[in-house]
Amino acid sequence: MSNLVISVHGLSKFFGKRCVVNQFALQVERGQIYGFLGPNGSGKTTTIRMLCGLLTPDAGEGQCLGYNILTQSEEIKRQVGYMTQKFTLYEDLTIRENLDFVARIYGMSKRRQRVTDSLQQLGLMERAHQLAGALSGGWKQRLALAACLLHEPQLLLLDEPTAGVDPKARRDFWGQIHQLSVQGITTLVSTHYMDEAERCHRLAYIAYGNLLVDGTVSEVINHSNLIVWSVKGDKLWQLQQQLTPLPGIEQVVPFGNVLHINGHQAELLQHSLAPWQADNRYEWQRSQPTLEDVFISLMQQSQDNSI
Amino acid sequence: MIKFSIWRWWAIVTKEFIQMRRDRMSFAMMVGVPLMQLVLFGFAINSDPKRLPTIVLAADPSVFSRTLIQALTNSGYFQIVKVVHHETEIEHWLALGQAQFALTIPIDFSRQLVRGERPALLLEADATDPAATSNALGTLNVLIPTVFDRDLVGPLQHLRSKPAAVELRVHRRYNPDGISQYNIVPGLMGVVLTMTMVMITALAITRERERGTMENLLATPARPLEVMIGKIMPYILIGYVQVTLILIVAHFFFKVPMLGSLGLLYGIALIFIAANLAIGITFSTIAKNQLQAMQMAFFFFLPSILLSGFMFPFRGMPAWAQQIGEVLPLTHFSRLVRGILLKGNGWEESLPELWPIVIFMVIVIILGMLRYRETLD
Secondary structure (H helix, E strand, C coil): CCCCEEEEEEEEEEEECCEEEEEEEEEEEECCEEEEEEECCHEEEEHHHHHHHCCCCEEEEEEEEEEEECCCCHHHHEEEEEECCCCCCCCEEEEEHHHHHHHHCCCCCHHHHHHHHHHHCCCCCCCCCCCCCCCCCHHHHHHHHHHHHHCCCCCEEEECCCCCCHHHHHHHHHHHHHHHHCCCCCCEEEEECHHHHCCCEEEEEEEECCEEEEEEEHHHHHCCCCCEEEECCCCCHHHHHCCCCCCCCCEEECCCCEEEEEEHHHHHHHHHHHHHCCCCCCCEECCCCCCHHHHHHHHHHHHHHHC | CCCCCCCHHHHHHHHHHHHHHHHHHHHHHHHHHCCCCCHHHHHHCCCCCCCCCEEECCCCCCHHHHHHHHCCCCCHCCEEEECCCCCCHHHHHHHHCCCCEEEEEECCCHHHCCCCCCCCEEECCCCCCHHHHHHHHHHHHHHHHCCCCCCCCCHHHHHCCCCCCCCCCCCCCCCCCCCHHHHHHHHHHHHHHHHHHHHHHHHHHHHHCCCHHHHHHCCCCCHHHHHHHHHHHHHHHHHHHHHHHHHHHHHHCCCCCCCCHHHHHHHHHHHHHHHHHHHHHHHHHHHHCCHHHHHHHHHHHHHHHCCCCCCCCCCCHHHHHHHHHHHHHHHHHHHHHHHHHHHCHHHHHHHHHHHHHHHHHHHHHHHHHHHHHHHHH
């Protein structure tokens, strides 16, 4: 068996006449943590649903865990842990009952033992008889992850798992994902958080159904050819308004006391910035583009394409 | 390639039972609704109203007047609430609705009667609700020809009414006393099942989709068929609890005769419950949220209750309404239950009413399956 856990190409999905996913191709190796980024409504969830057999692609083919995604969705479902965007365990069942239900659905042996182990790992042994709906956001997310790990899946598909979860819980969550990665479990995770994107081994950026870039974090940044200037000084908001309409300047974004100005065309950018760079009220510096710079610039371009 | 796993199915059944137990309100409704309807309909509805308020204008106080008034009271349908002395009063009482009937005995009634002049009696009825007056009026037709027989003695004997050339014998079979409850309580079984079964399944499955838990469920190896059958299983049980509850109340409180086989009744109830659950599931595949599911359940429930012959006599409806009624499972189930309980019908007499329910169920299930495939994608 090859080392590729997911290998699909040409995946397309239409909802009515609208193309939600267009000719999507993806290859993910065993043990990788693969980040899935893109604006809202860009087809991330639809892609994940196609990978785990919840939706049938209208075109394209490929394999997931060595099974054909078109014909063997049952086998795929058995070895995939899918965590939905919303909390979708049963709020009117207790924590233990929820885990117990999942274990039964997967027909697991030594069910009680495994549920108890999972509860202990979670640290929810004392609260096992509380209703899942009574848990806080962070705990719900941990419980949901525990539930989709219960049947020891080879591949985790996580759809915005950390939305609305506090930073500490998010850090713990990512710690756990990395631990699983060491054990050879592959993760495909969609997110809107840039700090989370940077924790992934590889990234894919999709917008409006199209895959725009993929690669490691540094590959994505280098590939962007984005020139970024940062500037410090007084009354930056004034400067921001003056710079925004100039040719060659694609984005002017404040980051605390610093303003990031970026664009792709070096000469045009240089020409527009020259008078301000001579001004000694401001302190100019060339800087590395951040992931956010790259993604927002990608997003603007893709919007232009789609019109 | 339908693979059905008993274990996964059982997982869903247990889950549903736990959820049902937690949802005290719905659980109480499932038992409370049949009880409440039994009390309301069973005790309150009476299609044969008696002791209707009647006023009398007796312009001719005689022995015949007294006999007539006594006879009216004895029939049970009329209760004399007032004796008035002027026609305007009759107008007033009827207009206000305080009297259902007004009887006018004209001046010289007894004299004309004795002379054999066939005097006229006037009975005015508030006939706004035909059902309320028809039985009372029917009684009068039987009562009047012979009411004075006891007073017409001696030389007046020739005035007695003569027996008709033909004698008609009427047997009111299955319900000789015309007790409304015998008709309504068995009919309620189908009404209660239709209401709870359709609504609860439509809601239960729509809720699962609305909360997103269905997506989670379908991402597991659980097959749609296992999910569906697993989800409706507890409600079949609830349906049986309701049937039993109604039978117990029917037997002990309303003394409804139970002539036929209860085993047959329970068997037929299963098919009827399944048909209603199928409707609920099909609704849930169309409804986008629980409110819509609820509205669709009512959309189905209202014609069922109105056109099935539960509320109004089936044969009193025009042909087109009867045709709609014939499609509805409740129509046939009501006939089946009444047939088994009151007439002691067996398997053979039940079959003609059973297959329409089965056909209805099969069509609804096919529709539901087609819709279900679409909604997966």
